[in-house]
Amino acid sequence: MKVLVAVKHVLDYNIAPRIKQDGSDVDIAGVKMGINPFDEIAVEEAVRLKERGVATEIVAVSIGGESSKDTLRHALAMGADRAVLIQTDVVMQPLGVAKLLKAVVDKEAPSLIILGKQAIDDDAGQTGQMLAALLGVGQGTFASAVTIKDAEVEVAREVDGGSETVVLKLPAVITADLRLNEPRFIKLPNLMMAKKKPIDTLAATDLAADFSPRLKLAKVAEPPVRKAGVIVGNVAELVEKLRSEKVIA
Amino acid sequence: MSVLILAEHDGKHLKQSTRQAVTAATAWQLPIHIVVTGNAIDAIAQEAASISNVARVIKVDGAQFAHPLAEDVANVITAIGKEYKVILAAHTAFSKSVLPRAAAVLDVAMISDVISITAPATYVRPIYAGNVFATVESADALQVLTVRATSFDVAANGGSAEITSLDAPVANTQSRWVSEEKNVSDRPELASAHVVISGGRSLGERFNELLDPVALKLNAALGATRACVDAGFAPNDIQVGQTGTIVAPELYIAVGISGAMQHIAGIKDSKVIVAINHDPDAPIFRYADYGLVADLFDALPQLNAALN
Ligand SMILES: Cc1cc2nc3c(=O)[nH]c(=O)nc-3n(C[C@H](O)[C@H](O)[C@H](O)COP(=O)(O)OP(=O)(O)OC[C@H]3O[C@@H](n4cnc5c(N)ncnc54)[C@H](O)[C@@H]3O)c2cc1C
Ligand SMILES: Nc1ncnc2c1ncn2[C@@H]1O[C@H](COP(=O)(O)O)[C@@H](O)[C@H]1O
Numbered sequence: 001m002k003v004l005v006a007v008k009h010v011l012d013y014n015i016a017p018r019i020k021q022d023g024s025d026v027d028i029a030g031v032k033m034g035i036n037p038f039d040e041i042a043v044e045e046a047v048r049l050k051e052r053g054v055a056t057e058i059v060a061v062s063i064g065g066e067s068s069k070d071t072l073r074h075a076l077a078m079g080a081d082r083a084v085l086i087q088t089d090v091v092m093q094p095l096g097v098a099k100l101l102k103a104v105v106d107k108e109a110p111s112l113i114i115l116g117k118q119a120i121d122d123d124a125g126q127t128g129q130m131l132a133a134l135l136g137v138g139q140g141t142f143a144s145a146v147t148i149k150d151a152e153v154e155v156a157r158e159v160d161g162g163s164e165t166v167v168l169k170l171p172a173v174i175t176a177d178l179r180l181n182e183p184r185f186i187k188l189p190n191l192m193m194a195k196k197k198p199i200d201t202l203a204a205t206d207l208a209a210d211f212s213p214r215l216k217l218a219k220v221a222e223p224p225v226r227k228a229g230v231i232v233g234n235v236a237e238l239v240e241k242l243r244s245e246k247v248i249a
Numbered sequence: 250m251s252v253l254i255l256a257e258h259d260g261k262h263l264k265q266s267t268r269q270a271v272t273a274a275t276a277w278q279l280p281i282h283i284v285v286t287g288n289a290i291d292a293i294a295q296e297a298a299s300i301s302n303v304a305r306v307i308k309v310d311g312a313q314f315a316h317p318l319a320e321d322v323a324n325v326i327t328a329i330g331k332e333y334k335v336i337l338a339a340h341t342a343f344s345k346s347v348l349p350r351a352a353a354v355l356d357v358a359m360i361s362d363v364i365s366i367t368a369p370a371t372y373v374r375p376i377y378a379g380n381v382f383a384t385v386e387s388a389d390a391l392q393v394l395t396v397r398a399t400s401f402d403v404a405a406n407g408g409s410a411e412i413t414s415l416d417a418p419v420a421n422t423q424s425r426w427v428s429e430e431k432n433v434s435d436r437p438e439l440a441s442a443h444v445v446i447s448g449g450r451s452l453g454e455r456f457n458e459l460l461d462p463v464a465l466k467l468n469a470a471l472g473a474t475r476a477c478v479d480a481g482f483a484p485n486d487i488q489v490g491q492t493g494t495i496v497a498p499e500l501y502i503a504v505g506i507s508g509a510m511q512h513i514a515g516i517k518d519s520k521v522i523v524a525i526n527h528d529p530d531a532p533i534f535r536y537a538d539y540g541l542v543a544d545l546f547d548a549l550p551q552l553n554a555a556l557n
Contacts, residue, residue: 016510017377026381094349095358118492123376124361125345129319130353138423139319141346144485154427159342160440160494162431162486166318168424178475178492179485214358218371218384226517229538231529235551238523238541247444247500247521248467248556 001148001170003046003055004110005080006101006131007039007062009071010121017121023219026121035071038116040078042176044183045146046114047079054148057081059108063092063100069199076194077186083197088204088211093122096211098130103207105135110171112153117142117175128175138168142177250334251280251304255326257343258285258293265441266339266398268405271300273396275404276366277335280304283410284329286322286417288315294412301407311417316426319346324418326351333391340395340495341440352393360385360394378491379514398440399497399518432484439470439487444500445519447472447489448482451505451545456482459549460504466556472496474512490515505545508533525549 011017012032020027035043049055060075062068063086072083086100105113113135118125132139140146140155144163147154148170157164158177168174204211232238242248252274257264267283274281282305283297294308307329313321322343330336330351338344340362352359365373370387372394439445444467448456456477464471473483475490489496491514501519505526506512513536516522524537527544534540541548 011377013511017380019381026377093358095353095356098353120491121377123374123378123491124359126349126352126359126361129346129349130359133323133350133353136423138421139346139350140424141319142342157342158485159429160486161438162429162484164316164429165427166424167427169422172423178488179479214387214389215360216386216388218386220376220381220383223375223379223382223517226522226536226538228535229522229540231534231540231542235541235543235548235555238539239552239555241539242500242521242523245521 001055001112002057002059002108002110003049003112003114004059004061004105004108005039005042005046005075006113006115006127007043007060007071007075008036008116008119009033009062009064009068010036010119013037013120019220019222023221025217025220033067033070035074036116036119038118038176040183041178041180042114042116043075043078043080044181045176048181049148050079059084059110061086061101061104063088063097063204065089072199073194074186076197077190078184081197083199085199085201086204086207087201090204090211091213092211093213093215094124094126094130095214097127098134099208099211100204101131102134112170113173115173115175117177128173132173135171135173138172140166140168140172140174143174144177144179146174146180251282252277252335252337253330253333254281254283255322255336255338255344255347256283256285256297257339257341258287258290260287263293263296264339264341265403266341267297268300268403269398269401270337270339270396271302271404272401273363273366274335274337275302277369279334282307284309284325286314286317286325288312298410298412299406299408300404302404303408303410306410306412308412308414309417310414313417313420316429317343318421318424318426319350320421320424321418322347323350323354324421327354328418329415330355330391335392337394337396339398344395348393348395355391355393357389357391357393358387360387360392363394363396364400375514378511379517380510397495399495432486436464437468437470439472439494439496442470442496443498444469445472445489445496445498446502446504447474447506448477448504449474449506450476450480450482452477453482462553463549463556466553474506503533503537504549506533507531508536
């Protein structure tokens with residue numbers, strides 16, 4: 001069974017984004033980047049499926065510029081077998097990403113496609129569902145457990161107020177939530193070995209006719225800051241303050 | 250042209266977030282329709298019809314909606330979506346699964362988690378865990394979006410919309426529902442509670458023992474950090490933050506929480522934030538209106554006693 005995993009190269013999750021002087025966008029020049037944390041979980045799940053003898057081949061795919069190869073190498077070091085970079089300098093939005101991923105899925109014909117539930121830069125959380133729609137297959141969003149059963153996959157999903165289990169026919173699209181697994185730590189030798197694994201580069205323009213952004217980013221701004229509060233001396237003082245604010249009885 | 254809202258309910262009642270979506274929809278000054286999918290949903294359709302400003306309720310009753318699957322609900326939206334100018338819903342797990350799927354079929358972009366509608370096709374939405382507010386414009390003829398419920402008022406009753414029925418599309422064959430595990434709690438719902446008290450991983454096994462009594466007295470919902478949930482001290486559906494539930498209560502009490510930006514992203518719109526942490530340098534104090542530097546194992550019992 002072939003598994004395809006989509007990985008996005010994003011600003012490191014520990015770093016607070018900086019806004020460009022003209023407010024046109026976030027400035028990512030020279031800032032530490034890495035694999036989207038949810039995509040790392042997606043790769044880990046694929047690798048575990050392979051270790052359990054369920055998956056036979058893992059293909060990692062990223063859409064973006066040359067620097068996205070760093071994230072593909074991360075996926076290869078974790079255990080992906082090969083990688084595909086869909087190269088473009090166009091600013092990507094979920095619908096365009098889904099269209100390009102569909103083109104790769106049509107070529108590769110994987111049984112399972114795993115994405116992250118959201119990219120931590122645009123916080124959109126749309127691409128997996130859009131890809132499933134374009135492919136006309138079932139979707140298991142916010143997955144916290146994935147079990148392959150013959151020609152189907154059982155997915156436990158994190159939903160508001162609890163969890164839900166669904167079964168999808170393969171091929172299917174899954175989006176990884178935080179609790180699906182804990183990604184392994186990459187050891188240096190694996191990183192060295194990953195350098196020998198192949199990364200194919202395809203031009204986005206060869207794969208899909210229309211992947212251009214539909215939404216125009218008019219501007220970005222800092223959110224309003226909360227004004228600093230006061231430190232109270234003890235619990236009694238705290239309760240008194242909250243009563244005078246009328247937030248407690 | 251009208252605005253279509255995808256309703257959400259628990260089989261008995263509409264979710265409060267659907268009423269907040271109605272308020273967001275008034276921005277267009279167009280007739281508002283609500284589509285309700287479910288099984289035996291007459292009472293819920295009635296409830297939707299009584300929300301002020303709603304012109305029509307479209308009831309889609311079908312056995313497959315007893316436990317709705319995104320694939321089936323998306324088929325309803327795509328069947329009628331082209332007739333609308335705007336399709337919107339609250340940014341919840343349900344709508345987040347359905348609307349992107351429908352948008353892709355309709356070949357339009359989607360705008361997630363909108364906190365403000367500044368012009369009919371101009372939206373403000375948080376990106377990078379709420380560290381940046383982006384203003385985006387959409388040129389699509391059909392606008393598909395989810396709105397952050399807590400950013401909009403709860404629409405009141407006062408309407409009397411007509412209720413129409415639509416045949417349910419045939420059930421999809423790619424997915425099927427198996428089971429669910431809902432965490433039953435007599436506490437208010439996290440996303441809409443007036444008071445939320447959350448704990449971090451430092452509460453350990455004593456999470457419920459220490460927080461429950463205070464939550465009971467304050468009629469508060471319980472929340473937790475990711476670290477606390479990951480460690481197994483709290484259930485995952487009460488994680489608050491960028492990738493959990495976003496809350497905006499009157500009062501948010503953070504106990505033993507460091508204040509990582511992913512957590513702050515989910516609480517920033519609270520009216521009053523209280524932090525209890527024994528580390529005076531904990532980042533949470535930068536966001537708190539009232540900070541108490543104390544050991545939580547002392548402070549929580551004291552707080553509980555003080556609320557008598
Ligand atoms: C992609 C991604 C998404 C994430 N999404 C979320 C999210 O949605 N929500 C979320 O919460 N986190 C999220 N996180 C995790 C986040 O970065 C932090 O790791 C997490 O919020 C920390 O939880 P904590 O405050 O419980 O633990 P810690 O950071 O370990 O902090 C513990 C705090 O407790 C205090 N403390 C310890 N003992 C006591 C005591 N006896 N009395 C008083 N205070 C005490 C310490 O001083 C410290 O400040 C995410 C991370 C990533 C990478
Ligand atoms: N440029 C990209 N390259 C590869 N995968 C992507 C890209 N953008 C989004 N994805 C995938 O889609 C998921 C959800 O992204 P989003 O819908 O943007 O929040 C991510 O976690 C990735 O798995």
